Amino acid sequence: MSDTQTLIENRPPSVAALFLERVTATPDAEAYRYPVPSASGEGPDEWKSLSWGQAAQRVYAVAAGLVELGVQPEQRVALASSTRVEWILVDLGIMCAGAATTTVYPQTNAEESAFILSDSESKVLVAEDAAQLAKARERRAELPELAHVVVIDATGVEPDAADPDGWLLTLDDLEARGAAYLEKNPQVVKERVGAIDKDQLATLIYTSGTTGRPKGVRLPHDNWSYMAKAIAATGLIGTDDVQYLWLPLAHVFGKVLTSGQIEVGHVTAVDGRVDKIIENLPVVQPTYMAAVPRIFEKVYNGVAAKARAGGNAKFKIFQWAAGVAREYAKVTQDNFRRTGVASAPFGLASKHKVADALVYSKLREAFGGRLRACISGSAALAPEIGYFFAGAGVHILEGYGLTESSAASFVNPGEAYRTGTVGKPLPGTEVRIADDGEILLRGPGIMEGYHGLPDKTAEVLESDGWFHTGDIGELSVDGYLKITDRKKDLIKTSGGKYIAPAEVEGQFKAVCPYVSNILVHGADRNFCTALIALDEPAILEWAKENGLGGKTYAEVVAAPATVQLVEGYVKELNEGLQRWQTVKKFKLLPRDLDIEHGELTPSLKLKRPVVEREYKELLDEMYAGTREG
Template sequence: MPAATAQIHSPADEPVDHRLIEERAASVGHLFRDRVTATPNSDAFMYAKVRESGDEWVTVTWAEVQKTVYAIGAGLVALGVGPEDRVAVASSTRYEWALADLAVMVAGGVTTTIYPTTIDDDVAFILGDSQSKVVFAEDAEQVAKLRRIASTIPGVTKVVTFDPEAATGEDDWVISLDALEALGRTGLERNPALIDERIDALTPDRLATIIYTSGTTGRPKGVRLLHKSWTYEVAATDSTGILRDDDLQYLWLPLAHVFGKLLLTLPLQIGFPTAIDGRIDKIVDNLAVVKPTFMGAAPRIFEKAYNRVQMMMESDGGVKLKLFRWAEGVGREVSELRAEGKDPSGLLATKYSLADKLVLSKVRDRFGGRVRLFISGSAALNQDVGRWFDSMGMLVGEGYGLTESSAATTVNRPSAYRYGTVGWPLPGTELRIAEDGEVLLRGDGVMDGYHNNPEATAEVLDADGWFHTGDIGELDDRGFLRITDRKKDLFKTSNGKYVAPSIIESQFKGLCPYVSQFVVHGADRNFVSALVTLDPDAMTGWAEANGMAGRPYSEVVTSDAARDMVQGYVDQLNAGLNRWETIKKFTILDQDLTVDGGELTPSLKLKRKVVTERYKDDLDAHYAGS
């Protein structure tokens, strides 16, 4: 491994309450119990019950959550779950996921996460490698998957399903969550102190979670995260004042992903309530109902929202468009001032008040009207998209982290942010830049290692405890970290020039409102090319405006008119690139890349190797005869 420079950053000018980190809870179980003790009657969760007449939102307090969690935890104990025994959760994001995870924590077990889209073979591997004894399964589909692989997972003694109807079967291998809760209540009647005793036995160095990374090749690796990693992450975040106890979080991210798991744990530390619903198609509708102040998301969500508003205004045209562009400009001026820690005054303050009343507040209303902060993570956010949200009065604090660092490593704060960077490290995290530009990390947020994989652990964790992230980055004059690309994604053309694909891809997404994915390619080739997919929703409106209303998606996106449209945006992109980076050829695919298709991770991150292998013929055609 390359030697690291001596550059370690911890911002001296940031006000931090270090006591929160020094006096943090011993475990996630302690954290939960402390939260219930501190604010038993405060709202903890909101979740939607689906009705024919429309969703009904239910609110539960921390005391009510504790009653259910303790019963489920006692049920796990009755099933034989002991200290550090693994319990898997195979489900989309929903309230029951949170209950199951908390129950595992207070029972002293270890949560193993499984995406509901994970294929049978990988589920069998994860359950076997983690030695999971119990599996929480969301519904009949997940139960059926487990039954198909039952012979390969003899260690799984019980499946608990969130859907009572999925528990009916020919045996008692599958039971309902209600049945497990009832079993636990019986156990608590015999020993009311059962769960508190389990929590008391937890220590910071006990294993809390195994999250299997969705690798693009080979078997997924199980990242081992200790209780101290989670308690550090939430205490360090709390110490910065980024989030407050009067916030209301909207949580839709996959809870099997480390970012989602962190957002589920933060309320235990800070105390704000969380509205939880994993239905991506309901995000916009739910924001208007829930009216959150805070939400974490992947860049694709912000890109789609930005593009949708831009297209709506372009469609309106005329005076409306001119007013919108004027308000955008005023908002941009104010956002630039705020980034410097200043407020508008004089004529600018007057213009901003008018712009906010006429335009900016209307845009915020589309997101519920109360958002004060978004956090973007899991992939690079286009700066222009981030600046636009800020100009509308909704700051997007871009952050950076990995599964191996318990999600949050660096993040832009409302009080200190620079677009194009991923912010400052959390207090207590050390950060270095190696001689070859790789970002190195050290601190309590870093994993214990890869489960049952000492060879892979040794490749990334050195003898001094530094985690080698595989990301290339740099620190600016104030210590803000800028990630330039994944070390493994950087490629060199046959002309010897290095290209950072993710930067180019992010730039294009900020230019073209119709794009869904833009995949840059060119390793060992004599020029750079790209695969393009277009957003189905955006292209519906485009098709209507271009005389192709009602035609199939594949026909619309592969039309000459669509190609000419994309070419125009590629020309704009190329104008700002170095000559060797410019996109010489591109192919528009006749279908979008999807999670179900295996081309995106559940957190909407591109699986680059999968895509380039799947569309190898299209890419090779770019270079035929060259």
Template sequence: MNLAEAIIHKNVEKHPVKSAIGFKKKDGTWKELSWKKFAEIVFKTASALKDAGVRENDKVAIYSDNSAEWIIFDLASMAVGAVTVPIYSTNNAEQAEYIINDSQAKVILAGDQMQYDACLEILKKENSLQTIIVSKKAVWIKKEFSSFYLEDFIAKASPKLEICKKETGDTATLIYTSGTTGTPKGVILTHGNFLKAFDAHFEFFRFKNFEEELSLAFLPLSHVFERSWSLLCLYGGARVYFLEDTKNIAKTLEEVKPTMMCAVPRFFQKVYAGVLEKAEEGSSLKKKIFNWAVETGKQIAELKRNEHPIPLGLQLKESIADMMVFSKIKEKMGGRLWFLPCGGASLSPEVTLFFESVGIHITVGYGLTETTATLTLFPLIHFEHGTSGKPLPGVEVRIGENDEIQVKGNGIMKGYYNKPEETRAVFTEDGWFKTGDAGKFDEKGNLVITDRIKDLMKTSNGKYIAPQQIENLLTNNNYIQQIVLIAEGRQFVSALIVPNFEFLKEYLNKNNIPFTNWEETVKKDQIVNLYKEKIKELQEHLSDFEKVKKFTLMPSEFEIGTGEITPTLKVKRNVVLKKYADIIEKMY
């Protein structure tokens, strides 16, 4: 079945007047569209695409920040049997051009002025691109170059549409990997990949009243994680609100009050570190109350996790802990969040246990673009902190050579677009997909990720270092924003550390340390010593050979635009190591 049909027809028939999506209007208020109205706009957009010459299996690209228009264009493209090609809104013109040319996209939806200007230059080169649609009228366009505002593009189109029939194995989308190494590859995902993955999630969790849930789309829709999750929510009849500017996340959480939201580990680490920092600054009485509440919360969380009854006395303590501490933390996140899928990198058990004690369930998962996101994840009960949970129904996982995680199942891609050799290289002879990640199973059948096989480092002393675990441990601290470990072929571990400049600025003010610029500040003895102390404290329990012995504080963050990090905030290790080779050599 066509993915667009599976999402729209069922929900329009079931509850036409119930809200489907929400978005912010120009005046700053939030507006919702009913399933009936949402379907009408999707069908009008699909009809307009057909009128513009888009045919079955043609490629339609989206180069925009999250918005209601993004998801409408996505479903409309699939409804006419076309293939959606998302492009990260943070990609530069050159990266966007590569994806448009590689996929041979005919039509593109552009979000802002920069994205439109980049598309216009590509269209002028007379490649595959024929039409540019722009989602917002605030963007200045050149209509003589086949450019249209979405509102005008669909104005005269029919709201009636016969959705293109699709088989399970038909291509729904090409998602280009942001790639921490090498050239982006177009991952071919099918209608069946998505639909079977959605059904597996509902079988795994057995949600109650899912149609009453409200999810906030916060991560980029161009990434497989948010797109799969938002489409899953719509498939299950839940509402989805779209956050266009991620800088407004704190304010938006309080306005929208979502019940669900997927996020990456850095989001949780920042909230966790911020709460601990604030507690540390309080009076000794406030600290005692906070620590007591957390311990009480942990006891309750452990009983709930193992489905044990909660004694009456502990229930009373829970009410007091919630009233005095937890309710305030939850209110800052909107007050209603309870289910938070998390992926993209590992998350420390102390962070998941802390949120669990507050009453917010982080569902840690593991997956890749090539596996339609989720392979394994935490169930609602009987999960194990520090693991990546258990395989979804329909997913098989085995540990192969070099401890590599290998998988089979519903979500596995058809292959890389126009790259048969690269496709063959990631499958074993007996058809298992090679993830490139190292892992193992614990005694209860939970998957534990040890590291990216390519990232494992061997010191000159022959010791293996798994950098992600150590980097994760150190970025749990509020003073550390980003970190890159160096150890391959070296006699000890060193690191490039990007401070959390916001917290460091507060430290400077509190300690009357004059600020000139970050170049000079990060070299000051007081600041270097502050970080020495924090790092010493954080890595106390590590083996001596794993500990960071030397580090350099960086004066600015690693950037997406410079290619140092991916749009999902993963550091491109090879780029960073090459760019800062001189600084690294000085540490040895």
């Protein structure tokens, strides 16, 4: 048996047990960094630290506090909060009490939050602030099981006469009660953790379905213990790393990153405020971070827009450097694949050196200057954008997984990464491609099933453990997986041609620096069309320079000059496509797509049916007067 297999197969039953091991091994080492806004509310945040020992003190107090409130093993405690250090401490506290965390996105509306709390039978809700508390109060009559609400940040929380006695408390109250309970029962946390069985429920994550009610994905303790060991076994992260964690922890991608960190024991800087990323990166100076493709697209568009604003000469230099970066990345990756050395011919290496001094070095500085790699997941990254960053020295390792597979089933292997693929399976995960191209997975990361939905579980999970992902892909001879599309998203035109919309959309994002979101449409139609939403800061900057300054976003996108601008990029896109893939017509949307309107999932994935339903008139207009069939 290899060292890797031994590491994974001899795993403890839970991450709670791993956490206790980590605290014992390195109690004084730094575990978490988190920002504290300055007292005046102006000026930069102050970053504070928690050692593993200090984190454990709070985690154990939360765990004991929950026990004191009467929470039993496997009972659900819901957590509705943005990404912050308290999220991690509370989640670990819930697990150390032997209970299970129900994750709730803070953007979820009151009706859906109530459905999740009710369906999961959550006994306690840990709410971030007054806004999250208000949702629970609004729907309290529908939640007879909900015995307590614990508020993390009590600013602006007012007492309500309608609250039952003891129903509302703060996180400080819970920790104080837990600390007092621990004094009388010092072994309670160790006993609860010691009693956890590997098949016991640890996390219930509700998938934000594109239609109907979300489904609760049941992830037992063993899923996370396996993930922690398998991530460590890849060798991608080490004890000296500093992770910058901003992804939503209610999402499986964010959650899995906390498990790997506990196993390895490195530092994680936690701050979920997306508007603070650019400000935080030079302060945190991470060695790795995870993100979704939309972030890399925004950075790329921002750099391109900044170069364009600097005048024609500056923009030409950027375009040249971007071309060199892509060529350099393709050549060095190809050479590494063939020879094991990421080399480039002398002429290309010389151009790359000049471009590095002019463009790439500044880009790396913006990421904090120490970034070894970024992990990208949740949706496909356009390869041309991936190659640009790779050539600029910001290495994006694409990975792949689903909520149902505990997030990380595949990841690109460090230096041997290949842009445009999601890498190789994690140690211990099996993959096969079905006859129709669907990716099937089996292994210790696969869910137990959908909560209370045996029929839905049976649709995707075979009795021998193979899980149907619903994604289409292909495996290279040496085991790299390429995702081509969602099975249900494949478009079949009325002419019988199959088109993968995500592939066309990704290519457009690589050619048009102003795009924010694009949806390619064409199922049962005789040609493809597109709905395009533009990136507001980038297009308003362009508008200023093109006689449209002072106009609103909606006015700018309605202007003929803007339509003409985008038309040029659509033509450029079509030149690289097969005839039946080309976008014949497009419409610019009056606003960007967003989570609030239900058009994007919290991990910024497009909800196609929602967008197509909402903009049906625009789609129909593009096909009006054409013969369908």
